[in-house]
Amino acid sequence: MTILNILKEPDPILRKKSSEVETINQETKKLMDSMLETMYQAPGIGLAAPQVGVLKKIIVIDLAKEDEPKKPLFIINPKILWKSEELNTREEGCLSIPGHYAEVTRPKKCKLQFLDYNGKQKEIEADDLLSTCIQHEVDHCDGILFIDYLSKLKKDMIIKKLVKAKKEEETN
Ligand code: GNR
Numbered sequence: 363m364t365i366l367n368i369l370k371e372p373d374p375i376l377r378k379k380s381s382e383v384e385t386i387n388q389e390t391k392k393l394m395d396s397m398l399e400t401m402y403q404a405p406g407i408g409l410a411a412p413q414v415g416v417l418k419k420i421i422v423i424d425l426a427k428e429d430e431p432k433k434p435l436f437i438i439n440p441k442i443l444w445k446s447e448e449l450n451t452r453e454e455g456c457l458s459i460p461g462h463y464a465e466v467t468r469p470k471k472c473k474l475q476f477l478d479y480n481g482k483q484k485e486i487e488a489d490d491l492l493s494t495c496i497q498h499e500v501d502h503c504d505g506i507l508f509i510d511y512l513s514k515l516k517k518d519m520i521i522k523k524l525v526k527a528k529k530e531e532e533t534n
C-alpha cells in the first residue's frame with residue numbers, strides 16, 4: 363500500500379468534477395486501499411479520490427474512534443437519493459484545507475446509493491456525523507469544498523492564508 367499525496371486548496375484539480383467508475387478492477391481496489399491508508403495516516407474520517415488527484419467518484423470513510431475496531435466504508439459512484447428538510451450545523455475540517463475549521467449547515471440526514479468495494483449495489487440512510495461526512499465527500503466529487511458555504515469574506519481569508527502557506531513551503 364502507498365501513502366498518497368493530498369492536494370491542498372487552491373489546486374485546480376479540487377475544483378473539477380469526477381467521473382463515474384466504469385469497472386471495478388484491481389487498480390480500483392488498489393487505489394481504495396491506498397486512500398484508506400492515507401486517510402488513517404492523515405488522520406481523517408473521510409477521503410475522496412479527487413483529494414489525491416484522481417478524478418473518479420470514489421470515497422472512503424471510517425468514523426470509528428482510535429480505541430475502536432476499524433470500520434471502513436468504501437463508496438463508489440455515490441448518488442444521494444434523498445436529503446432531510448431538517449438541518450444540522452457542525453464544525454467541519456478538510457484535509458485539503460489544513461488548519462481551518464468552520465461551522466457548516468447541511469441536511470441532517472441523507473439516503474445514499476452506491477457500489478461497495480466488491481461492486482455490490484448498496485443503500486444506506488445516514489444521520490449526524492456520517493451524513494455530514496457523506497455530503498462533504500460527495501461535494502469533493504463535484505468540485506465543491508466546505509469553504510464554498512461560508513461568507514465570501516471568510517472564504518477569501520482562508521484561501522489567502524492557504525496561498526501564503528504554499529508560498530512559504532516553496533521557499534523551504
Ligand atoms: O477528517 C475530516 N473530518 C471532518 C469533520 C467534519 C466534517 C467533515 C470531515 S471530512 C474530513 C476529511 C476530509 O477532508 N475529507 O474530505
Ligand code: NI
Binds near residue numbers: 457458502
Ligand atoms: Ni475534505
